[in-house]
Amino acid sequence: MNPSGAPVRRFGAGHGVVLALSVAVVTAVAVLLAQFVAVVPGDRAYAAAGIPATGPMLPPGENPLYAIQEVLEKQSAALLRGDRAGYLRAIPATQGELRAQATARFTTLTALRVRKWTMTTIGIPGRVDDIWKLSVDISYCFDRDDCAPLDARVETRWAVPDGRLQLVAYEGSDRPWDDGTALVVKDGARVTVASADADPAILDRVLRAAEAAAVTNDRFATTLGGAPQRYHVYVAGDEEWLEWYGGASENAAAFTIPLAPGVSDVVVDHGTVTSDGWATTLLTHEFAHVVSLGGENPPYSAWWLTEGIAEYIANTDGSVLEDDLRSVRRYLAASKWDGTVTLGPPPSGTSLADANARYGIAFLTVQYLADRFGEERMLAFFTQVVRRDVAVDAASRSVFGTAWSPVAKDAASSIRAAAQA
The missing domain is CATH 3.10.450.50 (Nuclear Transport Factor 2; Chain: A,)
Structure with a gap:
């Protein structure tokens, strides 16, 4: 919950699953290699000079x-x-x-x-x-x-x-464990948290929140393809926030990186870990990407559904709905919405308030589908569209028994009514 009413710095418009769905499976370009050298962070290279002769012998002219x-x-x-x-x-x-x-x-x-x-x-x-x-x-x-x-x-x-x-x-x-600085690592029952931040209170808060988030998402995972072996969360300091996995966009508080089937990493900005409640909401949203996407990259066109279900899962205490509705009301009052529910990610340069409103519309659309058709069929629809890349109309006919156009129209009417309530 955001008692101040100010826009929540949760999302951004250009990085990660939470942000633009434009992320590709991230391939690390380096790890600690051999016994002679350590990795230098970022995309820089380190040239060693004058290293004493400690490697294997190699005859002259032989390929190494x-x-x-x-x-x-x-x-x-x-x-x-x-x-x-x-x-x-x-x-x-x-x-x-x-x-x-x-x-x-x-x-x-x-x-x-x-x-x-x-x-x-x-x-x-x-x-x-x-x-x-x-x-x-x-x-x-x-x-x-x-x-x-x-x-x-x-x-x-x-x-x-x-x-x-x-x-x-x-x-x-740019992987968190590979930046040349030892991370502090703590384990919970379902989560491993690693941090470059020296403040143990932040690490402990993130671990508590992550464990709570894992409980919520493990329940949904039974329908969405299964829970991960373990959730991994990396807490970034100011410098690491700009470097790990290429850095996050300016409005983000956290992001999720799909790495391989069944495996994703979550990165959190240490500066946003201000309370247990907010950290739990944030990580529940991120873990929703972990369990719903299963380490795969979703279709770009399904941004609204991918983010909507993450908000839906994160709304455990109603605070997400409260914050999102506040943003949607302002957005609609400014006549910025044309009624399209299948929104794409916020364009570059979108204000934080408008970006949050787009997430809110995505959430309210998913909530409408769950209310009208039931959560089980809503999740089945998500699986068809996001995990199997089925066209929205085909998925709607298959799962809901009706074409998508009238469903989308009714969803838009529901969102307008909620914003006016």
């Missing part, structure tokens, strides 16, 4: 492919067995920054309970001057031995000073 594979295999094995010394063994003590970053990454990945981590080279290294370039695919996952693996790719650069292989450069990933 097999030596690179050996290095990656040893590093992966050390990570999975929790061998910090083995993980860091080949990083010289003189490379303090690299060693510190590698230590931070090892600490974070271990705290997140990394269970799968394989690194597969792609093709054969190509040489430019004295530098070898090679793509590497990473498959990883957390929590359980049977966890669903995620894929990432990194572009690596290697050199062979004094006959020994060295990793000298690679791009940095």
Whole structure:
């Protein structure tokens, strides 16, 4: 609930499932590689110079492919067995920054309970001057031995000073666990929360709210394809908010990133975690994307339905309806709505108040469908349109037994009546 009546900074118009449905499955471009270097955040690359000869021996003129594979295999094995010394063994003590970053990454990945981590080279290294370039695919996952693996790719650069292989450069990933800073990780029954923020009160509040949100969404998940193995929430500080997964748009308070079937990450701006109630509402909305989308990207045209059901699920105490109705009333009073219920995401430059109104219209449309046809059929309609990409009219005829046009017209009338009440 928003007692002040001011627009809620929940949504934005350009990033993430919550924001514009334009997100693609995000592929990380780097992870901690080999035993020689740590990732630099963002899209920057780190060039190592003067690294002591600590890598595998390589005969003159030999392609380094097999030596690179050996290095990656040893590093992966050390990570999975929790061998910090083995993980860091080949990083010289003189490379303090690299060693510190590698230590931070090892600490974070271990705290997140990394269970799968394989690194597969792609093709054969190509040489430019004295530098070898090679793509590497990473498959990883957390929590359980049977966890669903995620894929990432990194572009690596290697050199062979004094006959020994060295990793000298690679791009940095925008994944939260891969920014070179150790995250604080806490576990609940269904949720893992990781934070770059040093304030333990914020982390504890997010964990409490996330556990409550998980209970609500686990109930809906039984109809929407099943609950995730575990919910993962990353709490971003000011700097991380601008970098993780490419950063969020200006009006967002949180966003959800589909990564693979059954797996999504949620990122929350630490500055918006102002109360238990608000944090619970926010995370219930985000977890609704996790369970309703199942790690897949929805059709762009289904923005209204994707966001509407997230608002519907988040409306556990009526506060979402109260806030959304307030925004919709102002929107309609300003004659900004033409009666279309199948709205797309807020265009770039949309004010926060108008963006919230579009979410409100989406919610009220979903609420109308649930009231008229029952929640079970509303969820079945959602599954047809969003999960199976069935045309709205075809889904309406199949699930509701009637064409979509009169349903949409009645929904619009219902929204106008609610806004005037």
